[in-house]
Amino acid sequence: MKGRTFKHAMAAHCESGTLTALLNHAGLKISEPMVFGISGGIFFGYFESKKFPFPTFVVRSRPGQIRTALARRIGVKFAERRFRNPADGEKELDRLLSLQIPAACQTDFFYMNYLPGHVRVHINVHFVVVVEKRGEAYIISDCYSPELASLNRDSLMKARFAGGSFAPKGFLFYPVSVPEAIDFRKAVWKGIRSASFYMVKLPMPFLGVKGIRMFAQKVVDWPRLARDTEHLSHEIMKINIFLEDQGTGGAGFRFMYATFLREASELLNDRDLLEMSKRIMEIGDRWREISLFAARIGKRRDLGPDRLRELSGLIHERADAEEIFFKELLAMSKKKK
Amino acid sequence: MKEKEATVDYKEHQLVLYVEKKDGSYGPVRTGSYITKNYIDDFWYKRNNMEVEYGEKIRAGEISPIAYYMILEELTPSELAARVGISARKVKRHLMPRHFGTLTLDELMRYCGVFNIPLPNMFQEIVTDKKNVKIGMEKTDNPFFSVLRIRAARK
Known part of the structure; x- marks a missing residue:
């Protein structure tokens, strides 16, 4: 998987799409619906909370659960890290990119400034694949963007280390091993x-x-x-x-x-x-x-x-x-x- | 959903939907966003009304700029507090103009980071009655200093 050119593709959902892209990059041919279905991602929840300005509902499982359930059920292993110190998080991402390892990062959707303004809201559970670093900008594969996008360092850092509900704390992951045979x-x-x-x-x-x-x-x-x-x-x-x-x-x-x-x-x-x-x-x-x-x-x-x-x-x-x-x-x- | 029902010609906002294709199989199709194409005007109309309404409240001294941005960005005091790294009680105080002045510069900068706005926007509203100018606030390497650039728009 290291050194191979990352193929950007749009997908329906950021978490299942990111996982699908990373697994395809790692050599496992699997579709987004299979990733979503095997992880048991379909769900419904209605919430009224102080954290939300108005009642809301969700139609999918808890963020992150698609990855953990999928890994458990098909035997894929992911390297995962969170960071207390943003500088450490930045250093680790840069290290992976220098080794040509694309990594998925959890971000606050609000700072993805390559997407139209009306869709960007503060939600800390948006997943993107960071593919490359070019100068002070990062090349992002975002399932919601038709093309690879460029995001400046400041925005990516804010997005990765935003506080609040589901704070990402610089969370990043990438597959390290894919089983040869899957049941x-x-x-x-x-x-x-x-x-x-x-x-x-x-x-x-x-x-x-x-x-x-x-x-x-x-x-x-x-x-x-x-x-x-x-x-x-x-x-x-x-x-x-x-x-x-x-x-x-x-x-x-x-x-x-x-x-x-x-x-x-x-x-x-x-x-x-x-x-x-x-x-x-x-x-x-x-x-x-x-x-x-x-x-x-x-x-x-x-x-x-x-x-x-x-x-x-x-x-x-x-x-x-x-x-x-x-x-x-x-x-x-x-x-x- | 049939593929033809899903297809929306709108390049500005593309997304992926799963549909029943012509041959009966199910699969993804890239299309335009139906709601953005048909309802974006209404979204901006409401947003603009909200900006005007809450802008007037700031000017009248009824709310602080923090309340203004919090409402526009659909945050609650407790969520904003967690993002800024202070207590919800303190955020609630900062929503009132009379307590806005007690904010430290560091706290104000953290609010600006969450709202993704330059610091001067906490103290001013930029308006123009000219249509052919473009106004943009540019960040500098100094976090406390920004550049307000006014350009004549191309005719």
């Missing part, structure tokens, strides 16, 4: 089992399918939490961004998961998985309707109680559909593991 059957079913378990078996009311229901119940109360109509419109339209634009591959990762199940069905020659992939694709289509509906009512400022109840109803329907889907998938994973 994909076992890895796929483990990934499916864990994702299904987290979607339907967690007791917390804000996680998994229960989290989708909580989102449906709470969204009708959002007008009470918003500063004014324009703020409410912004937050409602963010439903679309979280589901479609913020690195999900569409429909809150449901389309990517469908692609994973389709690929797994071909790999394992399993007709049931093919059927399930079609079903989650349909579920995703309905999620996309929700995101388009949210964008429409947000722009029109059509945010009265009836419209929000309609939105809530659509989200409840998704909860019902996903509960049935993931229960069946969990049962299937127990039978076929």
Whole structure:
């Protein structure tokens, strides 16, 4: 892997895309949906916290979990480091680049100034691959950028050592060994089992399918939490961004998961998985309707109680559909593991 | 989602979506962002209104510049405190104009680092009634000193 030219490619999601690119660079041919599916990345969580200015939701597992679960299930080993001292973090990255080893870094998305201003927000869980150092600038392979990008040293340092929730602390990683033979059957079913378990078996009311229901119940109360109509419109339209634009591959990762199940069905020659992939694709289509509906009512400022109840109803329907889907998938994973 | 439904012609903001392709297979497709293409004007309209509203509040002495940038960058006092490295209680005080003056230069610099703005922006608003000028603040190697460059825009 050392010395080979790094191939930049866009991907749907920064963490799964970064991992895919690094593994491909290391000689392991694996697709982004496989990385995402094997790691059990699909999820749902609804959060209200002092750390967020407004209630929010996530559609994927905890940041970093895609890497750790994937490593465990396919046997890839990553070198990982965090730094107390930013100077040490910078030195280590420069050392790796001087050895022509591309490394993934955890960053605050806000400082990725090669991306359009309207998408950049403070979130400490953006992953990029740093490919090269040219003078005072770093060459970045960011899954959300069509081309390799250049980022100045100051911005990269700020991004790598930003404080707050999920502070990166200069975290970087790169693969050090890839197994010669991987038991994909076992890895796929483990990934499916864990994702299904987290979607339907967690007791917390804000996680998994229960989290989708909580989102449906709470969204009708959002007008009470918003500063004014324009703020409410912004937050409602963010439903679309979280589901479609913020690195999900569409429909809150449901389309990517469908692609994973389709690929797994071909790999394992399993007709049931093919059927399930079609079903989650349909579920995703309905999620996309929700995101388009949210964008429409947000722009029109059509945010009265009836419209929000309609939105809530659509989200409840998704909860019902996903509960049935993931229960069946969990049962299937127990039978076929 | 079918491939043709996903395809959006918008080069300024590209992304990858997973779709059902014409041959029935599932896979990635690079396309433009639907929401950016269709709703970006609305985003900037709301953002501009917010800047005007909170800019007026600063001028009226109702909030401090820290409150202004915190709201624009969608941070909470507790998240901002963790990023700046001070207590949330202290941040809440700094949101009020009467306590803004008690900030140390070091704290102010740390706030500027989080907001990614030059130090003078904490004390001023740059406005112009001329359309054909470009104003840009440039950093120097001295963290306490920046250059305000005003250029005539090309006609």
